Amino acid sequence: MVVLIAGCSHAGKTLFAQKLLERYGYPYLSLDHLKMGLIRSGNISLTPEDDEELEKRLWPIAREIVKTAVENRQNLSVEGCYIPLDWKKDFGGEYLKHIRYRCLIMTENYINSRFELIKKHACAIEKRLGGSSVSKRDLIAENTRNLAGCEKNGYDYILIDKDWERDCLPEIQYL
Numbered sequence: 001m002v003v004l005i006a007g008c009s010h011a012g013k014t015l016f017a018q019k020l021l022e023r024y025g026y027p028y029l030s031l032d033h034l035k036m037g038l039i040r041s042g043n044i045s046l047t048p049e050d051d052e053e054l055e056k057r058l059w060p061i062a063r064e065i066v067k068t069a070v071e072n073r074q075n076l077s078v079e080g081c082y083i084p085l086d087w088k089k090d091f092g093g094e095y096l097k098h099i100r101y102r103c104l105i106m107t108e109n110y111i112n113s114r115f116e117l118i119k120k121h122a123c124a125i126e127k128r129l130g131g132s133s134v135s136k137r138d139l140i141a142e143n144t145r146n147l148a149g150c151e152k153n154g155y156d157y158i159l160i161d162k163d164w165e166r167d168c169l170p171e172i173q174y175l
Contacts, residue, residue: 001026002066003175004087005079007104008142010118010134012164013079016104016172020077023172029065031058031080051081058082063090070098085149100175103150103157104168106143110161111136 003020005013005028017028035054038044046053062078069076083101091099111118115136150157160167 001075001175002069002099003077004066004083004099004101005077005104006081006083006087006101006146008081008106008139008146010139011104011106011143011160012168013081013104015164016102016168017077017079019169019172020175024075024175026075026077028077028079029062031062031078031082034058034061035080035082055082055084059084059087063087066099067091067095070095085146085153085155088153101155102171102175103146103155105147105150105157105159106139107159107161108140108144111139111143115139 003017003026005016007013014028014030014032017026017030020026021028035048035058038057039046039048044057046057048054058080059082062080062082066076066078087101088096106118118139119134147157147159149155158168158171
């Protein structure tokens with residue numbers, strides 16, 4: 001099975017993938033690692049902030065990795081904010097039977113009440129050079145867009161409203 005873990009920056013995607021690794025042994029691909037590999041190697045002339053262009057470049061690669069994992073009956077988690085909301089169109093029914101999608105979405109209440117904690121845990125798994133420069137307003141806007149996109153497309157999402165571990169970790173058993 002392949003698990004796609006989407007969501008905005010700071011939602012805990014990498015931590016969720018790490019928990020899947022610990023519980024089920026599913027290795028994971030961080031799209032941030034792929035992004036930085038392409039940027040640092042000079043294969044693309046983008047910066048880490050070029051999100052829209054990065055999605056156009058990273059998703060076709062990630063999509064084919066997912067297909068290969070399904071074809072080889074390998075378990076894999078792919079996590080990152082570069083999974084487009086129309087991801088399903090890239091897979092036929094045979095692939096979709098083996099793919100689970102979860103989008104981590106923080107509520108406005110969660111962001112407002114835990115903003116400093118969110119920023120503090122920005123480096124829980126991956127160390128961000130220069131720290132976190134995310135704004136509360138941008139987090140709220142991006143999570144609102146993701147929620148609307150998930151609801152429009154009928155996608156599964158995990159609503160983070162009170163406590164990340166209490167809201168997210170029980171979902172791991174249903175994958």
